Amino acid sequence: MTWEAGADLIVVGTGVAGLTAALQARELGLRVLVVSKDAVEAGNTGWAQGGIAVVRPEERDEDDDLGKHVEDTLTAGAGLCDRDAVRDVLADGAEAIDRLRAAGARFDADADGLLARTREGGHRAFRVIHAGGDATGAEVQRALVGAVRGGGIPVLERHTVVELLRGDRGAITGALVLDGEDRPGVLHAPAVLLATGGLGQLYAATTNPEVATADGVALALRAGATASDLEFVQFHPTVLYAEGGPRGRRPLVTEAVRGEGAVLLDVRGRRVMEGVHPMADLAPRDVVSAAITRRAAETGAEHVFLDATGIPGFAGRFPTVHASCARAGIDPSTEPIPVASAAHYSCGGVVSDVRGRTGVAGLYAAGEVARTGLHGANRLASNSLLEGLVLGARAARAAAEDLSRGLLTRKRVGDVRAPALAVVERDSLQRTMSRYAGIGRSADGLAAAAEALDRSAIVRPMRSRRAVEDASLTLTAQALLAAAAQREESRGCHRRTDFPDTDDLRLRRSTGLRLDAAGWLISTEAGIARTAA
CATH class of the missing domain: 3.90.700.10 (Succinate dehydrogenase/fumarate reductase flavoprotein, catalytic domain)
Known part of the structure; x- marks a missing residue:
C-alpha cells in the first residue's frame, strides 16, 4: 500500500445521510473521516427536487398527524413495511428538520412566515416542505457541506472504496481505497458507515447521477452482510x-x-x-x-x-x-x-435496523443504501431525505455507543491486496437490465438477463474507480435479478407480467440474499439463487 490513515468512523458517501452522520459523529467526539468518490457536493441528494415529508406539530394541516403519515407510508409500501420502523423513523422527523435548519438550511415560507408545504403522490395532506421551489436537495446539500467544512471534518474527495477489511471474526477493521490517481491505500477504523446512495446506473435511463453505481450494496454483500428487497426499484x-x-x-x-x-x-x-x-x-x-x-x-x-x-x-x-x-x-x-x-430509487438495500446496525460488527448503513423496513415495496414520495437525516444521525450514535462498549475491533490488518472481481461491460449491462428488469418483468426475461450477464462477465483486478464501479453494478444486478425471479407476484414497484396478481398468502414477506463462502448468492430463506457472483 502506498498510503494509510485512521479514524474511529469512516463514512462512505457525501449525501444527506453521510454528511449528517459525520456531523453527529464529530459532535460525539469521534475521529471521523468522510470518503467521496467525487467532489463532496456530488451524489443523489443535490438532485432531489420535491422536498421532505414531515408532520411538524406547529405547522401542519388541521386533520393531519404522525399517524396519517405512517398510514400513507404503509399504503405505499404495499404490505412489506415494518410498521414499528415506519413510526420510529417518521416520529423523529420534526427534530431532524430542526437540526438541519440549525445547520443552515433555508426552506421556503408562506405569506405568514410559516414553512410552505405542498402535496405529492400518495400523501393525503400537505406535509412536504421544500426549498428553492423545487431545489430542496440542493439546499440540503449546500447546508450540510457548509457545516462539514466549517467543522473541519476531513473529506477524502475522489477516493474510491474497493473493499471493506475484516478481522479474524469478521468484524470491520477498515477499508481498502484508491485515491484520485488510483493509488491503493488503507483506512484503519473499527466502524464503517455506508451512505453510498442508490443503484440507478444499473439502467440506461435514470434520475441518478453517474456516481450511483450500487457500491454500498456490493461492498456489504462481499463483507458478509445481507441485502433485501432489491427487486423493488x-x-x-x-x-x-x-x-x-x-x-x-x-x-x-x-x-x-x-x-x-x-x-x-x-x-x-x-x-x-x-x-x-x-x-x-x-x-x-x-x-x-x-x-x-x-x-x-x-x-x-x-x-x-x-x-x-x-x-x-x-x-x-x-x-x-x-x-x-x-x-x-x-x-x-x-x-x-x-x-x-x-x-x-432503490426501496431495498443492505439490511439494517433503525439505528443503522447491520449483521456485521462495525458495519452500518443509512439512507438509500439501507433497507430498514421504512419503504417496503414502494417508497412514499419525499420520505427519502427525511430517512437520511434521521438514520444518518442515529447510525453515528450507534457507532459511538458500540465503540464505548468495546463491541468493535481496533485491529490493523496486515498485507492487503486488491481483489479480482467479475465485471460486465456497463453499456451492455444497462441495456440488459432496462430490457428485462424494468417496470415489466417475466421469468423468461429475468432468466435471459441472468444468462447474458453470466456469459459476458470477465474477472478483472480492481485497480481503477471504473473497474470497482462496474464490479459493483455487476454483483448488484445479479442479486436484483435473483430477487426478482424469486418474487412470483406483482407488488409495489415490482411488476411481473407472468404473475400480475399480489400473493399475500405466500409472499407478503421480504427475502434476503447474501454471499456464501464460495461467492454464490444464496437466499436467506429459499436456498441458492439463480447466479454466482
Whole structure:
C-alpha cells in the first residue's frame, strides 16, 4: 500500500445521510473521516427536487398527524413495511428538520412566515416542505457541506472504496481505497458507515447521477452482510423525455408539479390516470409509472405528456424544472411537457435496523443504501431525505455507543491486496437490465438477463474507480435479478407480467440474499439463487 490513515468512523458517501452522520459523529467526539468518490457536493441528494415529508406539530394541516403519515407510508409500501420502523423513523422527523435548519438550511415560507408545504403522490395532506421551489436537495446539500467544512471534518474527495477489511471474526477493521490517481491505500477504523446512495446506473435511463453505481450494496454483500428487497426499484413516473428515447441521467419533473394541479395526458390528449386509482394523478409512484408505460404502449408512443399549463407562476414555483424544459425548447406555461419513466430509487438495500446496525460488527448503513423496513415495496414520495437525516444521525450514535462498549475491533490488518472481481461491460449491462428488469418483468426475461450477464462477465483486478464501479453494478444486478425471479407476484414497484396478481398468502414477506463462502448468492430463506457472483 502506498498510503494509510485512521479514524474511529469512516463514512462512505457525501449525501444527506453521510454528511449528517459525520456531523453527529464529530459532535460525539469521534475521529471521523468522510470518503467521496467525487467532489463532496456530488451524489443523489443535490438532485432531489420535491422536498421532505414531515408532520411538524406547529405547522401542519388541521386533520393531519404522525399517524396519517405512517398510514400513507404503509399504503405505499404495499404490505412489506415494518410498521414499528415506519413510526420510529417518521416520529423523529420534526427534530431532524430542526437540526438541519440549525445547520443552515433555508426552506421556503408562506405569506405568514410559516414553512410552505405542498402535496405529492400518495400523501393525503400537505406535509412536504421544500426549498428553492423545487431545489430542496440542493439546499440540503449546500447546508450540510457548509457545516462539514466549517467543522473541519476531513473529506477524502475522489477516493474510491474497493473493499471493506475484516478481522479474524469478521468484524470491520477498515477499508481498502484508491485515491484520485488510483493509488491503493488503507483506512484503519473499527466502524464503517455506508451512505453510498442508490443503484440507478444499473439502467440506461435514470434520475441518478453517474456516481450511483450500487457500491454500498456490493461492498456489504462481499463483507458478509445481507441485502433485501432489491427487486423493488422505484421508477419515477415523470422525467423529461428526450427525442429518441431517454438515456443517461434524465432531468426530473418533480411530483410536486402534479401536487400543484398538473395532469397526465397521452399523445391523443386523454387523461392517463382517470379511472386507474382513486387518487388519480397523485396515486403512488408505482401505480402512475405502470399506467404511463401501459398507455404509451397502447398509443405506440415512447412518452406521455404532463399538462401544467394551468399552474400560475410555473417558472417561479418550479425553477429547476422550468430551466430543464427551456433547454429542451419547451415552455411549460403554454405547452405540455413530454415525460417518461426512469429508474429513480432503490426501496431495498443492505439490511439494517433503525439505528443503522447491520449483521456485521462495525458495519452500518443509512439512507438509500439501507433497507430498514421504512419503504417496503414502494417508497412514499419525499420520505427519502427525511430517512437520511434521521438514520444518518442515529447510525453515528450507534457507532459511538458500540465503540464505548468495546463491541468493535481496533485491529490493523496486515498485507492487503486488491481483489479480482467479475465485471460486465456497463453499456451492455444497462441495456440488459432496462430490457428485462424494468417496470415489466417475466421469468423468461429475468432468466435471459441472468444468462447474458453470466456469459459476458470477465474477472478483472480492481485497480481503477471504473473497474470497482462496474464490479459493483455487476454483483448488484445479479442479486436484483435473483430477487426478482424469486418474487412470483406483482407488488409495489415490482411488476411481473407472468404473475400480475399480489400473493399475500405466500409472499407478503421480504427475502434476503447474501454471499456464501464460495461467492454464490444464496437466499436467506429459499436456498441458492439463480447466479454466482
